[in-house]
Amino acid sequence: MRKISLENTQAAGKKTIKEVNQKLILNLIREHQPISRVEISNRTELQRSTVTIITERLLNENWVYEGESGPSNTNGGGRRPRNMYLNPDKQHVLGVEVGREQTILAVADLNGKILSRKLTETKRDASVFFPALAKAIKSYARESRLRTGVEVTGVGIGLGGYIEKATGRIIAAENFGWMDVPAGDLLRKSLDLPLYFENNAKLAAFAEIWFGREKGRRNFIYISTRDGLGTGVIINGEIYNGARDGAAEFGHFALFPYGERCACGNYGCWEVYASDMATVRRYLQMSKSTENASDHSPDINISHLIQRARQADDAAKKALQGTAEYLGLGIANLVFGFNPEAVLIGDSLMEAWDIIAEIIHTTVRSRVPSYYLEGLEIIPSSIKESHSLLGAIALTLAHDFSISRNL
Numbered sequence: 457m458r459k460i461s462l463e464n465t466q467a468a469g470k471k472t473i474k475e476v477n478q479k480l481i482l483n484l485i486r487e488h489q490p491i492s493r494v495e496i497s498n499r500t501e502l503q504r505s506t507v508t509i510i511t512e513r514l515l516n517e518n519w520v521y522e523g524e525s526g527p528s529n530t531n532g533g534g535r536r537p538r539n540m541y542l543n544p545d546k547q548h549v550l551g552v553e554v555g556r557e558q559t560i561l562a563v564a565d566l567n568g569k570i571l572s573r574k575l576t577e578t579k580r581d582a583s584v585f586f587p588a589l590a591k592a593i594k595s596y597a598r599e600s601r602l603r604t605g606v607e608v609t610g611v612g613i614g615l616g617g618y619i620e621k622a623t624g625r626i627i628a629a630e631n632f633g634w635m636d637v638p639a640g641d642l643l644r645k646s647l648d649l650p651l652y653f654e655n656n657a658k659l660a661a662f663a664e665i666w667f668g669r670e671k672g673r674r675n676f677i678y679i680s681t682r683d684g685l686g687t688g689v690i691i692n693g694e695i696y697n698g699a700r701d702g703a704a705e706f707g708h709f710a711l712f713p714y715g716e717r718c719a720c721g722n723y724g725c726w727e728v729y730a731s732d733m734a735t736v737r738r739y740l741q742m743s744k745s746t747e748n749a750s751d752h753s754p755d756i757n758i759s760h761l762i763q764r765a766r767q768a769d770d771a772a773k774k775a776l777q778g779t780a781e782y783l784g785l786g787i788a789n790l791v792f793g794f795n796p797e798a799v800l801i802g803d804s805l806m807e808a809w810d811i812i813a814e815i816i817h818t819t820v821r822s823r824v825p826s827y828y829l830e831g832l833e834i835i836p837s838s839i840k841e842s843h844s845l846l847g848a849i850a851l852t853l854a855h856d857f858s859i860s861r862n863l
């Protein structure tokens with residue numbers, strides 16, 4: 457659950473307090489709808505009269521609407537409290553997930569429900585791709601407005617690699633072949649909507665707080681192996697970004713200091729061993745050395761590989777088991793570093809959970825003393841697909857529900 461940050465309210469004027477209370481109530485309605493004024497008052501400890509004034513304003517501004525009545529809280533005869541709902545069509549947002557192979561665009565309502573989506577190819581030449589993406593966003597937002605009658609008011613964009621959030625500059629996305637790309641500037645040239653940027657793995661972690669099973673968790677780590685190895689670290693319910701947005705790049709932690717070369721220029725990085733590309737590479741090497749290997753096609757992707765592992769392709773199974781062990785090694789380090797409540801594995805490897813889970817657990821247990829593991833869960837994500845896309849939607853929505861703009 458994302459909490460409204462109250463840090464910026466010291467010495468706040470009346471207007472700010474009014475705004476904070478309004479956002480607090482709006483957020484409460486979003487999370488607990490349908491909810492009555494009485495319940496809002498109980499949960500916020502705000503006076504009933506204050507709640508009435510604020511909810512009237514939210515009704516007048518169309519942020520919320522009144523629905524059917526809730527149960528009476530007195531023994532018969534009492535007036536039944538009217539329930540309030542968030543108006544999902546007050547405004548819409550657009551989420552974009554730029555993946556290595558494809559980019560997904562989606563329009564979502566204020567509840568974060570995806571209303572439509574479209575796919576486009578991610579072109580390698582950034583100077584061609586981002587201007588084209590700006591056009592695609594613009595026409596998709598227009599198309600959506602014509603179809604639904606609701607404005608798109610903001611765009612959240614998930615990118616791979618080290619991203620400068622405020623500007624949308626890609627400092628380094630080695631696996632995309634993009635270094636120092638002013639993606640934000642290229643998009644803003646023809647888009648005048650508010651744009652919000654974040655790294656894809658961090659967004660996937662944020663989606664878990666906003667939409668997933670992890671709503672109640674305050675400290676956890678999300679791992680994606682899809683485009684390299686990305687991690688999102690959630691500390692006290694917030695994405696951890698570090699001093700200059702470059703935190704949590706654990707894909708480049710050295711697992712083996714004299715190991716294989718990584719796209720970042722170093723040797724033995726975690727992602728060289730545990731990313732989907734690494735798993736496929738390991739499989740191709742192993743199946744080449746097996747005489748009766750059926751197909752050495754270099755076009756094979758992780759989903760094919762998982763299917764083959766299920767069809768008793770020994771090399772495919774071994775490649776996945778190898779990845780599970782490397783994941784376990786890296787996770788052991790993260791457990792020492794963060795003492796998380798949970799480590800979530802998302803994206804592609806969720807499909808192979810039954811093949812990899814036990815090896816991950818055994819490896820972590822063999823490296824980390826049991827007293828560090830108490831209460832720790834290592835589990836697949838609760839979100840089934842498009843984690844970063846949902847995170848991009850949540851990031852954009854969060855700007856409507858948060859006082860703090862330092863998301």
Ligand SMILES: [Zn+2]
Pocket residue numbers: 707708709718719720721722725
């Ligand atoms: Zn590296």
